[in-house]
Amino acid sequence: MIGNRVGMAVYLHSLKFSKQLRRFGNVHYVSKKLKYAVLYCDGQKADDIAEKLKSLHFVKDVRKSFKHELKTEYENKVPDKAKEYDYKMGI
Numbered sequence: 001m002i003g004n005r006v007g008m009a010v011y012l013h014s015l016k017f018s019k020q021l022r023r024f025g026n027v028h029y030v031s032k033k034l035k036y037a038v039l040y041c042d043g044q045k046a047d048d049i050a051e052k053l054k055s056l057h058f059v060k061d062v063r064k065s066f067k068h069e070l071k072t073e074y075e076n077k078v079p080d081k082a083k084e085y086d087y088k089m090g091i
Helices: 015-023 046-055 081-089
Strands: 005-012 026-031 036-042 059-064
Touching: 005 015, 005 046, 015 026, 015 036, 036 046, 046 059
Parallel strands: none
Antiparallel strands: 005 036, 005 059, 026 036
């Protein structure tokens, strides 16, 4: 099982070779209209896999996802009761 997953958008010249992407990770989605695939792979091997994908003849571009770098823990702010009351009154 993959512990630290990293997503990649792989832009293709032709969708004929999209099945070959299974060797590099889990293919989550393939867009026929825009010719790209979303691929998930192991986080420690992501840079090596991106370089291997870029060297393939049917790949235009590889972009790594920045979702793992975003902050996903949010603070719970309690709204001010006076402002909430004024809002309900229409002031």
